[in-house]
Amino acid sequence: MTATEDEQQGPTPAAVNAMLEREFPGTGNVCAALGATHALARSDIQAGALRPGGFISGPTQFGLADAALWYLVFGAIGRIEPMALTSELSIRFLRPAQGSVLWARATLESAGRRNVVGSVRVWCDDREHKPSATAQGTYVLPT
Amino acid sequence: MTATEDEQQGPTPAAVNAMLEREFPGTGNVCAALGATHALARSDIQAGALRPGGFISGPTQFGLADAALWYLVFGAIGRIEPMALTSELSIRFLRPAQGSVLWARATLESAGRRNVVGSVRVWCDDREHKPSATAQGTYVLPT
Protein backbone atom coordinates (compact mmCIF):
# COMPACT_ATOMS: atom_id res chain seq x y z
CA MET A 1 0.00 0.00 0.00
CA THR A 2 1.39 3.42 -0.85
CA ALA A 3 1.31 6.30 1.58
CA THR A 4 -1.33 7.97 -0.55
CA GLU A 5 -3.64 4.97 -0.47
CA ASP A 6 -2.99 4.63 3.23
CA GLU A 7 -4.15 8.21 3.77
CA GLN A 8 -7.22 7.77 1.64
CA GLN A 9 -8.73 4.81 3.46
CA GLY A 10 -9.18 6.31 6.91
CA PRO A 11 -10.11 9.58 8.61
CA THR A 12 -8.35 12.65 7.23
CA PRO A 13 -6.38 15.13 9.35
CA ALA A 14 -9.07 17.71 8.53
CA ALA A 15 -11.78 15.47 9.97
CA VAL A 16 -9.73 14.89 13.13
CA ASN A 17 -9.06 18.62 13.54
CA ALA A 18 -12.75 19.42 13.10
CA MET A 19 -13.56 17.00 15.93
CA LEU A 20 -10.80 18.49 18.11
CA GLU A 21 -12.08 22.04 17.64
CA ARG A 22 -15.63 20.95 18.39
CA GLU A 23 -14.97 18.67 21.38
CA PHE A 24 -11.59 19.71 22.80
CA PRO A 25 -11.09 23.40 22.03
CA GLY A 26 -7.98 25.08 23.36
CA THR A 27 -5.46 22.24 23.47
CA GLY A 28 -3.46 23.76 20.62
CA ASN A 29 -2.62 20.30 19.28
CA VAL A 30 -3.22 19.71 15.58
CA CYS A 31 -3.25 16.55 13.47
CA ALA A 32 -0.82 17.21 10.59
CA ALA A 33 -0.82 13.79 8.87
CA LEU A 34 -2.66 10.50 9.38
CA GLY A 35 -2.56 6.99 7.97
CA ALA A 36 -3.29 3.43 9.06
CA THR A 37 0.18 3.04 10.59
CA HIS A 38 1.33 6.57 11.41
CA ALA A 39 0.18 9.95 12.69
CA LEU A 40 1.88 13.31 12.96
CA ALA A 41 0.85 15.88 15.59
CA ARG A 42 2.03 19.48 15.87
CA SER A 43 1.73 22.25 18.42
CA ASP A 44 2.71 25.88 17.96
CA ILE A 45 4.42 26.77 21.21
CA GLN A 46 3.34 30.03 22.80
CA ALA A 47 6.16 32.07 24.32
CA GLY A 48 4.22 32.22 27.59
CA ALA A 49 4.23 28.45 27.84
CA LEU A 50 8.00 28.14 28.00
CA ARG A 51 9.99 27.32 31.10
CA PRO A 52 12.95 29.46 32.22
CA GLY A 53 15.70 29.15 29.60
CA GLY A 54 13.14 28.82 26.82
CA PHE A 55 12.47 25.12 27.32
CA ILE A 56 9.28 23.29 26.41
CA SER A 57 8.08 21.46 29.52
CA GLY A 58 7.96 17.71 29.91
CA PRO A 59 4.17 17.61 30.41
CA THR A 60 3.72 19.60 27.17
CA GLN A 61 5.83 17.01 25.34
CA PHE A 62 3.89 14.19 27.02
CA GLY A 63 0.64 15.82 25.96
CA LEU A 64 1.62 16.00 22.30
CA ALA A 65 2.98 12.43 22.31
CA ASP A 66 -0.31 11.29 23.83
CA ALA A 67 -2.25 13.26 21.19
CA ALA A 68 -0.23 11.68 18.35
CA LEU A 69 -1.02 8.21 19.70
CA TRP A 70 -4.70 9.12 19.93
CA TYR A 71 -4.76 10.24 16.29
CA LEU A 72 -2.92 7.03 15.37
CA VAL A 73 -5.76 5.05 16.94
CA PHE A 74 -8.21 6.79 14.59
CA GLY A 75 -6.03 5.89 11.60
CA ALA A 76 -5.44 2.32 12.75
CA ILE A 77 -9.09 1.48 13.38
CA GLY A 78 -10.36 3.56 10.45
CA ARG A 79 -12.72 5.85 12.33
CA ILE A 80 -12.61 8.79 14.74
CA GLU A 81 -13.24 7.32 18.18
CA PRO A 82 -12.93 10.09 20.79
CA MET A 83 -13.60 7.63 23.63
CA ALA A 84 -10.37 5.74 23.03
CA LEU A 85 -8.41 6.28 26.25
CA THR A 86 -4.75 6.14 27.19
CA SER A 87 -4.13 2.99 29.21
CA GLU A 88 -0.44 3.53 29.84
CA LEU A 89 2.41 5.53 28.41
CA SER A 90 6.13 5.58 29.17
CA ILE A 91 8.26 8.51 28.03
CA ARG A 92 12.01 9.15 28.01
CA PHE A 93 13.39 12.68 27.76
CA LEU A 94 16.51 12.75 25.61
CA ARG A 95 17.64 16.37 25.31
CA PRO A 96 16.30 19.89 26.01
CA ALA A 97 13.36 20.90 23.81
CA GLN A 98 13.73 24.39 22.38
CA GLY A 99 11.90 25.79 19.38
CA SER A 100 8.71 27.35 18.14
CA VAL A 101 6.96 24.22 16.83
CA LEU A 102 6.78 20.89 18.63
CA TRP A 103 6.17 17.73 16.59
CA ALA A 104 5.25 14.16 17.55
CA ARG A 105 5.17 11.24 15.15
CA ALA A 106 3.40 8.05 16.26
CA THR A 107 4.11 4.71 14.57
CA LEU A 108 1.87 1.67 14.95
CA GLU A 109 3.28 -1.37 16.75
CA SER A 110 0.09 -3.38 17.05
CA ALA A 111 -3.67 -2.90 16.63
CA GLY A 112 -6.02 -5.41 18.21
CA ARG A 113 -9.68 -5.56 19.00
CA ARG A 114 -9.23 -3.91 22.39
CA ASN A 115 -5.85 -2.16 22.29
CA VAL A 116 -3.64 -0.09 20.02
CA VAL A 117 0.08 0.11 20.83
CA GLY A 118 2.43 2.64 19.25
CA SER A 119 5.80 4.34 19.54
CA VAL A 120 6.22 8.12 19.41
CA ARG A 121 9.13 10.41 18.59
CA VAL A 122 8.98 14.07 19.75
CA TRP A 123 11.15 16.88 18.37
CA CYS A 124 11.33 20.64 17.75
CA ASP A 125 11.16 22.53 14.46
CA ASP A 126 13.03 20.59 11.75
CA ARG A 127 15.20 18.47 14.06
CA GLU A 128 13.48 15.09 13.75
CA HIS A 129 16.94 13.50 13.81
CA LYS A 130 17.54 15.01 17.26
CA PRO A 131 14.43 13.98 19.20
CA SER A 132 13.71 15.61 22.56
CA ALA A 133 11.68 12.62 23.76
CA THR A 134 10.66 9.10 22.80
CA ALA A 135 7.64 7.25 24.11
CA GLN A 136 5.64 4.06 23.84
CA GLY A 137 2.10 3.50 24.96
CA THR A 138 -1.22 1.73 24.80
CA TYR A 139 -4.69 3.04 24.02
CA VAL A 140 -7.72 1.00 25.00
CA LEU A 141 -10.82 1.00 22.80
CA PRO A 142 -14.31 1.30 24.29
CA THR A 143 -16.23 -1.98 24.29
CA MET B 1 13.10 8.96 62.14
CA THR B 2 9.67 10.39 62.86
CA ALA B 3 7.63 12.18 60.25
CA THR B 4 8.19 15.41 62.11
CA GLU B 5 11.96 15.06 62.09
CA ASP B 6 11.76 14.05 58.47
CA GLU B 7 10.00 17.29 57.58
CA GLN B 8 12.39 19.39 59.61
CA GLN B 9 15.62 18.31 57.95
CA GLY B 10 14.95 19.33 54.37
CA PRO B 11 13.28 22.06 52.33
CA THR B 12 9.80 23.05 53.48
CA PRO B 13 6.74 23.14 51.21
CA ALA B 14 6.72 26.93 51.67
CA ALA B 15 10.27 27.20 50.33
CA VAL B 16 9.39 25.01 47.34
CA ASN B 17 6.27 27.06 46.60
CA ALA B 18 8.23 30.31 46.80
CA MET B 19 10.65 28.95 44.18
CA LEU B 20 7.75 27.77 41.99
CA GLU B 21 6.07 31.18 42.06
CA ARG B 22 9.37 32.91 41.24
CA GLU B 23 10.65 30.56 38.53
CA PHE B 24 7.63 28.71 37.16
CA PRO B 25 4.59 30.96 37.59
CA GLY B 26 1.29 29.75 36.22
CA THR B 27 1.58 25.99 36.48
CA GLY B 28 -1.02 25.89 39.24
CA ASN B 29 0.82 23.03 40.96
CA VAL B 30 1.50 23.41 44.69
CA CYS B 31 3.70 21.47 47.10
CA ALA B 32 1.43 20.46 49.98
CA ALA B 33 3.82 18.29 52.04
CA LEU B 34 7.46 17.28 51.78
CA GLY B 35 9.89 14.95 53.53
CA ALA B 36 12.98 12.89 52.75
CA THR B 37 10.90 9.99 51.43
CA HIS B 38 7.61 11.51 50.32
CA ALA B 39 6.05 14.54 48.66
CA LEU B 40 2.46 15.62 48.13
CA ALA B 41 1.42 17.85 45.23
CA ARG B 42 -1.96 19.46 44.63
CA SER B 43 -3.64 21.33 41.82
CA ASP B 44 -6.95 23.17 41.97
CA ILE B 45 -8.64 22.22 38.73
CA GLN B 46 -10.17 25.10 36.77
CA ALA B 47 -13.54 24.33 35.19
CA GLY B 48 -12.16 25.50 31.84
CA ALA B 49 -9.44 22.88 31.94
CA LEU B 50 -11.82 19.95 31.98
CA ARG B 51 -12.49 17.65 29.05
CA PRO B 52 -16.03 16.87 27.88
CA GLY B 53 -17.84 14.97 30.62
CA GLY B 54 -15.91 16.86 33.30
CA PHE B 55 -12.78 14.71 33.13
CA ILE B 56 -9.29 15.85 34.09
CA SER B 57 -7.02 15.14 31.12
CA GLY B 58 -4.20 12.60 31.08
CA PRO B 59 -1.51 15.21 30.46
CA THR B 60 -2.76 17.22 33.45
CA GLN B 61 -2.43 14.09 35.62
CA PHE B 62 1.01 13.36 34.14
CA GLY B 63 2.05 16.95 34.90
CA LEU B 64 1.08 16.72 38.56
CA ALA B 65 2.71 13.29 38.97
CA ASP B 66 5.88 14.72 37.44
CA ALA B 67 5.71 17.72 39.78
CA ALA B 68 5.31 15.47 42.84
CA LEU B 69 8.41 13.49 41.81
CA TRP B 70 10.31 16.74 41.35
CA TYR B 71 9.39 17.94 44.85
CA LEU B 72 10.39 14.49 46.16
CA VAL B 73 13.86 15.00 44.68
CA PHE B 74 14.21 18.18 46.74
CA GLY B 75 13.23 16.31 49.89
CA ALA B 76 15.43 13.31 49.12
CA ILE B 77 18.60 15.29 48.43
CA GLY B 78 17.87 17.92 51.08
CA ARG B 79 17.94 21.01 48.88
CA ILE B 80 15.84 22.71 46.21
CA GLU B 81 17.48 21.82 42.91
CA PRO B 82 15.38 23.24 40.05
CA MET B 83 17.72 21.75 37.44
CA ALA B 84 16.83 18.18 38.35
CA LEU B 85 15.21 16.83 35.18
CA THR B 86 12.79 14.02 34.42
CA SER B 87 14.71 11.21 32.75
CA GLU B 88 11.78 8.86 32.22
CA LEU B 89 8.30 8.33 33.56
CA SER B 90 5.72 5.63 32.97
CA ILE B 91 2.09 6.23 33.90
CA ARG B 92 -0.97 3.99 34.02
CA PHE B 93 -4.48 5.46 33.96
CA LEU B 94 -6.78 3.48 36.21
CA ARG B 95 -10.18 5.19 36.20
CA PRO B 96 -11.73 8.51 35.11
CA ALA B 97 -10.52 11.52 37.08
CA GLN B 98 -13.35 13.79 38.17
CA GLY B 99 -13.20 16.38 40.93
CA SER B 100 -12.15 19.86 41.89
CA VAL B 101 -8.75 19.10 43.43
CA LEU B 102 -6.16 16.75 41.96
CA TRP B 103 -3.55 15.21 44.27
CA ALA B 104 -0.32 13.32 43.63
CA ARG B 105 1.75 11.60 46.30
CA ALA B 106 5.31 10.58 45.44
CA THR B 107 7.14 7.93 47.48
CA LEU B 108 10.89 7.39 47.31
CA GLU B 109 12.16 4.11 45.88
CA SER B 110 15.85 4.98 45.65
CA ALA B 111 18.10 8.05 45.87
CA GLY B 112 21.61 7.87 44.43
CA ARG B 113 24.29 10.34 43.51
CA ARG B 114 22.93 10.79 40.00
CA ASN B 115 19.33 9.56 40.07
CA VAL B 116 16.22 9.63 42.22
CA VAL B 117 13.50 7.03 41.55
CA GLY B 118 9.99 7.24 42.95
CA SER B 119 6.43 5.96 42.65
CA VAL B 120 3.43 8.27 42.42
CA ARG B 121 -0.27 7.86 43.12
CA VAL B 122 -2.74 10.37 41.61
CA TRP B 123 -6.32 10.89 42.78
CA CYS B 124 -9.18 13.41 43.02
CA ASP B 125 -10.56 15.14 46.11
CA ASP B 126 -10.57 12.73 49.07
CA ARG B 127 -10.46 9.49 47.08
CA GLU B 128 -6.85 8.43 47.64
CA HIS B 129 -8.12 4.84 47.91
CA LYS B 130 -9.47 5.12 44.34
CA PRO B 131 -6.48 6.45 42.37
CA SER B 132 -7.02 7.76 38.85
CA ALA B 133 -3.42 7.03 37.88
CA THR B 134 -0.22 5.45 39.13
CA ALA B 135 3.27 6.19 37.88
CA GLN B 136 6.93 5.46 38.39
CA GLY B 137 9.84 7.49 37.18
CA THR B 138 13.42 8.68 37.38
CA TYR B 139 14.86 12.16 37.89
CA VAL B 140 18.47 12.82 36.98
CA LEU B 141 20.52 15.27 39.02
CA PRO B 142 22.81 17.83 37.38
CA THR B 143 26.50 16.93 37.61
Added chain:
Amino acid sequence: MTATEDEQQGPTPAAVNAMLEREFPGTGNVCAALGATHALARSDIQAGALRPGGFISGPTQFGLADAALWYLVFGAIGRIEPMALTSELSIRFLRPAQGSVLWARATLESAGRRNVVGSVRVWCDDREHKPSATAQGTYVLPT
Protein backbone atom coordinates in the same frame (compact mmCIF):
# COMPACT_ATOMS: atom_id res chain seq x y z
CA MET C 1 -9.61 -6.32 57.45
CA THR C 2 -6.65 -7.88 59.20
CA ALA C 3 -3.81 -9.54 57.35
CA THR C 4 -5.04 -12.89 58.57
CA GLU C 5 -8.55 -12.40 57.24
CA ASP C 6 -7.09 -11.07 54.02
CA GLU C 7 -5.09 -14.27 53.58
CA GLN C 8 -8.05 -16.50 54.41
CA GLN C 9 -10.45 -15.19 51.78
CA GLY C 10 -8.45 -15.96 48.65
CA PRO C 11 -6.11 -18.59 47.26
CA THR C 12 -3.34 -19.68 49.61
CA PRO C 13 0.36 -19.67 48.73
CA ALA C 14 0.25 -23.48 48.94
CA ALA C 15 -2.50 -23.65 46.33
CA VAL C 16 -0.55 -21.31 44.02
CA ASN C 17 2.63 -23.33 44.45
CA ALA C 18 0.79 -26.58 43.69
CA MET C 19 -0.44 -25.04 40.43
CA LEU C 20 3.08 -23.80 39.61
CA GLU C 21 4.62 -27.22 40.15
CA ARG C 22 1.94 -28.86 38.03
CA GLU C 23 1.78 -26.37 35.14
CA PHE C 24 5.09 -24.48 35.16
CA PRO C 25 7.74 -26.79 36.63
CA GLY C 26 11.29 -25.55 36.73
CA THR C 27 10.89 -21.80 37.04
CA GLY C 28 12.19 -21.85 40.61
CA ASN C 29 9.79 -19.08 41.62
CA VAL C 30 7.72 -19.65 44.75
CA CYS C 31 4.72 -17.82 46.22
CA ALA C 32 5.68 -16.98 49.81
CA ALA C 33 2.66 -14.89 50.88
CA LEU C 34 -0.61 -13.83 49.28
CA GLY C 35 -3.52 -11.57 50.08
CA ALA C 36 -6.10 -9.44 48.28
CA THR C 37 -3.69 -6.50 48.01
CA HIS C 38 -0.22 -8.00 48.18
CA ALA C 39 1.90 -10.96 47.12
CA LEU C 40 5.42 -12.04 47.96
CA ALA C 41 7.53 -14.12 45.59
CA ARG C 42 10.88 -15.74 46.26
CA SER C 43 13.56 -17.48 44.23
CA ASP C 44 16.56 -19.36 45.55
CA ILE C 45 19.38 -18.28 43.29
CA GLN C 46 21.57 -21.07 41.95
CA ALA C 47 25.28 -20.24 41.84
CA GLY C 48 25.32 -21.22 38.17
CA ALA C 49 22.76 -18.56 37.36
CA LEU C 50 24.91 -15.67 38.46
CA ARG C 51 26.65 -13.20 36.15
CA PRO C 52 30.37 -12.43 36.49
CA GLY C 53 30.94 -10.69 39.82
CA GLY C 54 28.14 -12.68 41.45
CA PHE C 55 25.29 -10.52 40.18
CA ILE C 56 21.72 -11.65 39.63
CA SER C 57 20.77 -10.76 36.05
CA GLY C 58 18.17 -8.19 35.08
CA PRO C 59 15.95 -10.73 33.29
CA THR C 60 15.96 -12.91 36.43
CA GLN C 61 14.78 -9.92 38.46
CA PHE C 62 12.19 -9.07 35.80
CA GLY C 63 10.97 -12.66 35.88
CA LEU C 64 10.42 -12.65 39.64
CA ALA C 65 8.74 -9.22 39.57
CA ASP C 66 6.43 -10.53 36.86
CA ALA C 67 5.70 -13.66 38.92
CA ALA C 68 4.85 -11.58 42.00
CA LEU C 69 2.38 -9.51 39.96
CA TRP C 70 0.84 -12.71 38.61
CA TYR C 71 0.33 -14.09 42.13
CA LEU C 72 -1.14 -10.72 43.12
CA VAL C 73 -3.74 -11.11 40.38
CA PHE C 74 -4.83 -14.39 41.98
CA GLY C 75 -5.18 -12.69 45.35
CA ALA C 76 -6.92 -9.63 43.95
CA ILE C 77 -9.54 -11.55 41.97
CA GLY C 78 -9.88 -14.32 44.55
CA ARG C 79 -9.06 -17.28 42.33
CA ILE C 80 -6.07 -18.87 40.61
CA GLU C 81 -6.29 -17.78 36.99
CA PRO C 82 -3.24 -19.09 35.10
CA MET C 83 -4.41 -17.44 31.86
CA ALA C 84 -3.97 -13.92 33.24
CA LEU C 85 -1.27 -12.43 31.02
CA THR C 86 1.22 -9.60 31.41
CA SER C 87 0.08 -6.69 29.29
CA GLU C 88 2.96 -4.35 30.06
CA LEU C 89 5.62 -3.93 32.68
CA SER C 90 8.21 -1.22 33.28
CA ILE C 91 11.20 -1.92 35.52
CA ARG C 92 13.95 0.28 36.95
CA PHE C 93 17.20 -1.23 38.19
CA LEU C 94 18.43 0.61 41.26
CA ARG C 95 21.59 -1.13 42.48
CA PRO C 96 23.50 -4.40 41.90
CA ALA C 97 21.64 -7.51 43.10
CA GLN C 98 23.83 -9.88 45.07
CA GLY C 99 22.65 -12.59 47.40
CA SER C 100 21.35 -16.11 47.69
CA VAL C 101 17.61 -15.39 47.82
CA LEU C 102 15.76 -12.94 45.58
CA TRP C 103 12.44 -11.49 46.77
CA ALA C 104 9.71 -9.54 45.03
CA ARG C 105 6.74 -7.94 46.77
CA ALA C 106 3.80 -6.83 44.65
CA THR C 107 1.28 -4.28 45.95
CA LEU C 108 -2.11 -3.69 44.37
CA GLU C 109 -2.76 -0.31 42.72
CA SER C 110 -6.05 -1.15 41.03
CA ALA C 111 -8.17 -4.18 40.19
CA GLY C 112 -10.84 -3.89 37.52
CA ARG C 113 -12.94 -6.26 35.49
CA ARG C 114 -10.32 -6.55 32.77
CA ASN C 115 -7.02 -5.37 34.30
CA VAL C 116 -5.00 -5.59 37.49
CA VAL C 117 -2.28 -2.99 38.06
CA GLY C 118 0.41 -3.31 40.71
CA SER C 119 3.79 -2.06 41.89
CA VAL C 120 6.67 -4.39 42.73
CA ARG C 121 9.80 -4.05 44.83
CA VAL C 122 12.69 -6.51 44.29
CA TRP C 123 15.54 -7.12 46.73
CA CYS C 124 18.10 -9.68 47.92
CA ASP C 125 18.19 -11.60 51.21
CA ASP C 126 17.01 -9.36 54.06
CA ARG C 127 17.66 -5.99 52.36
CA GLU C 128 14.10 -4.94 51.54
CA HIS C 129 15.13 -1.39 52.44
CA LYS C 130 17.77 -1.48 49.69
CA PRO C 131 15.81 -2.68 46.65
CA SER C 132 17.68 -3.80 43.55
CA ALA C 133 14.74 -2.99 41.28
CA THR C 134 11.29 -1.44 41.28
CA ALA C 135 8.57 -2.08 38.73
CA GLN C 136 5.00 -1.33 37.81
CA GLY C 137 2.81 -3.26 35.44
CA THR C 138 -0.56 -4.43 34.18
CA TYR C 139 -2.05 -7.89 33.90
CA VAL C 140 -5.00 -8.47 31.64
CA LEU C 141 -7.68 -11.00 32.58
CA PRO C 142 -9.12 -13.46 30.05
CA THR C 143 -12.60 -12.55 28.85
Added chain:
Amino acid sequence: MTATEDEQQGPTPAAVNAMLEREFPGTGNVCAALGATHALARSDIQAGALRPGGFISGPTQFGLADAALWYLVFGAIGRIEPMALTSELSIRFLRPAQGSVLWARATLESAGRRNVVGSVRVWCDDREHKPSATAQGTYVLPT
Protein backbone atom coordinates in the same frame (compact mmCIF):
# COMPACT_ATOMS: atom_id res chain seq x y z
CA MET D 1 26.41 5.85 5.29
CA THR D 2 25.57 2.46 3.86
CA ALA D 3 24.70 -0.48 6.06
CA THR D 4 28.00 -2.08 5.14
CA GLU D 5 30.06 0.91 6.22
CA ASP D 6 27.92 1.12 9.34
CA GLU D 7 28.81 -2.46 10.20
CA GLN D 8 32.49 -1.95 9.49
CA GLN D 9 33.09 0.93 11.84
CA GLY D 10 32.15 -0.70 15.12
CA PRO D 11 32.33 -4.07 16.85
CA THR D 12 31.30 -7.04 14.74
CA PRO D 13 28.67 -9.60 15.78
CA ALA D 14 31.49 -12.18 15.93
CA ALA D 15 33.40 -10.04 18.45
CA VAL D 16 30.26 -9.61 20.58
CA ASN D 17 29.54 -13.33 20.49
CA ALA D 18 33.11 -14.18 21.48
CA MET D 19 32.73 -11.91 24.53
CA LEU D 20 29.36 -13.48 25.37
CA GLU D 21 30.76 -17.01 25.26
CA ARG D 22 33.71 -16.01 27.41
CA GLU D 23 31.91 -13.88 30.00
CA PHE D 24 28.25 -14.95 29.95
CA PRO D 25 28.14 -18.59 28.83
CA GLY D 26 24.78 -20.29 28.76
CA THR D 27 22.38 -17.45 28.06
CA GLY D 28 21.66 -18.79 24.58
CA ASN D 29 21.38 -15.25 23.19
CA VAL D 30 23.37 -14.48 20.04
CA CYS D 31 24.20 -11.22 18.28
CA ALA D 32 23.09 -11.69 14.66
CA ALA D 33 23.74 -8.19 13.26
CA LEU D 34 25.17 -4.95 14.60
CA GLY D 35 25.63 -1.37 13.45
CA ALA D 36 25.81 2.11 14.93
CA THR D 37 22.02 2.47 15.02
CA HIS D 38 20.68 -1.09 15.13
CA ALA D 39 21.27 -4.54 16.58
CA LEU D 40 19.64 -7.89 15.99
CA ALA D 41 19.57 -10.61 18.66
CA ARG D 42 18.41 -14.19 18.28
CA SER D 43 17.72 -17.10 20.59
CA ASP D 44 17.04 -20.68 19.59
CA ILE D 45 14.21 -21.72 21.84
CA GLN D 46 14.62 -25.08 23.54
CA ALA D 47 11.46 -27.16 23.71
CA GLY D 48 11.95 -27.52 27.47
CA ALA D 49 11.81 -23.76 27.93
CA LEU D 50 8.28 -23.42 26.61
CA ARG D 51 5.22 -22.73 28.76
CA PRO D 52 2.09 -24.90 28.49
CA GLY D 53 0.58 -24.43 25.03
CA GLY D 54 4.03 -23.97 23.52
CA PHE D 55 4.39 -20.31 24.42
CA ILE D 56 7.67 -18.47 24.94
CA SER D 57 7.54 -16.83 28.35
CA GLY D 58 7.47 -13.09 28.97
CA PRO D 59 10.77 -13.08 30.90
CA THR D 60 12.45 -14.90 27.99
CA GLN D 61 11.22 -12.19 25.63
CA PHE D 62 12.29 -9.48 28.08
CA GLY D 63 15.73 -11.10 28.30
CA LEU D 64 16.25 -11.07 24.53
CA ALA D 65 14.96 -7.49 24.19
CA ASP D 66 17.39 -6.46 26.92
CA ALA D 67 20.23 -8.31 25.16
CA ALA D 68 19.46 -6.57 21.84
CA LEU D 69 19.62 -3.18 23.58
CA TRP D 70 22.93 -4.15 25.16
CA TYR D 71 24.41 -5.08 21.79
CA LEU D 72 23.05 -1.80 20.40
CA VAL D 73 25.04 0.07 23.05
CA PHE D 74 28.23 -1.57 21.74
CA GLY D 75 27.39 -0.49 18.20
CA ALA D 76 26.35 3.02 19.22
CA ILE D 77 29.47 3.78 21.27
CA GLY D 78 31.80 1.85 18.96
CA ARG D 79 33.25 -0.57 21.50
CA ILE D 80 32.23 -3.63 23.51
CA GLU D 81 31.46 -2.36 26.99
CA PRO D 82 30.19 -5.26 29.14
CA MET D 83 29.67 -2.95 32.13
CA ALA D 84 26.91 -0.98 30.42
CA LEU D 85 23.85 -1.67 32.59
CA THR D 86 20.11 -1.55 32.03
CA SER D 87 18.73 1.49 33.80
CA GLU D 88 15.07 0.97 32.92
CA LEU D 89 13.04 -0.92 30.39
CA SER D 90 9.31 -0.97 29.63
CA ILE D 91 7.84 -3.81 27.61
CA ARG D 92 4.41 -4.40 26.09
CA PHE D 93 3.27 -7.90 25.14
CA LEU D 94 1.23 -7.83 21.94
CA ARG D 95 0.34 -11.40 21.05
CA PRO D 96 1.33 -14.97 22.01
CA ALA D 97 4.91 -15.92 21.09
CA GLN D 98 5.16 -19.32 19.44
CA GLY D 99 8.04 -20.58 17.33
CA SER D 100 11.49 -22.11 17.34
CA VAL D 101 13.56 -18.93 16.98
CA LEU D 102 12.99 -15.69 18.89
CA TRP D 103 14.32 -12.43 17.42
CA ALA D 104 14.74 -8.94 18.85
CA ARG D 105 15.73 -5.90 16.83
CA ALA D 106 16.90 -2.79 18.71
CA THR D 107 16.88 0.64 17.05
CA LEU D 108 18.75 3.63 18.42
CA GLU D 109 16.71 6.59 19.70
CA SER D 110 19.52 8.56 21.32
CA ALA D 111 23.14 8.06 22.38
CA GLY D 112 24.68 10.46 24.87
CA ARG D 113 27.74 10.51 27.04
CA ARG D 114 26.01 8.69 29.89
CA ASN D 115 22.96 7.01 28.38
CA VAL D 116 21.84 5.07 25.33
CA VAL D 117 18.08 4.85 24.61
CA GLY D 118 16.57 2.44 22.12
CA SER D 119 13.37 0.76 20.98
CA VAL D 120 13.06 -2.99 20.50
CA ARG D 121 10.74 -5.20 18.51
CA VAL D 122 10.46 -8.93 19.41
CA TRP D 123 9.03 -11.64 17.16
CA CYS D 124 9.14 -15.36 16.34
CA ASP D 125 10.60 -17.06 13.27
CA ASP D 126 9.92 -14.96 10.14
CA ARG D 127 7.01 -12.94 11.53
CA GLU D 128 8.68 -9.57 12.10
CA HIS D 129 5.46 -7.94 10.88
CA LYS D 130 3.57 -9.63 13.74
CA PRO D 131 5.65 -8.75 16.81
CA SER D 132 5.02 -10.56 20.08
CA ALA D 133 6.38 -7.65 22.12
CA THR D 134 7.67 -4.11 21.83
CA ALA D 135 9.91 -2.35 24.31
CA GLN D 136 11.82 0.82 25.00
CA GLY D 137 14.64 1.29 27.45
CA THR D 138 17.76 3.03 28.69
CA TYR D 139 21.27 1.72 29.26
CA VAL D 140 23.65 3.68 31.44
CA LEU D 141 27.36 3.75 30.64
CA PRO D 142 30.01 3.35 33.35
CA THR D 143 31.75 6.62 34.24
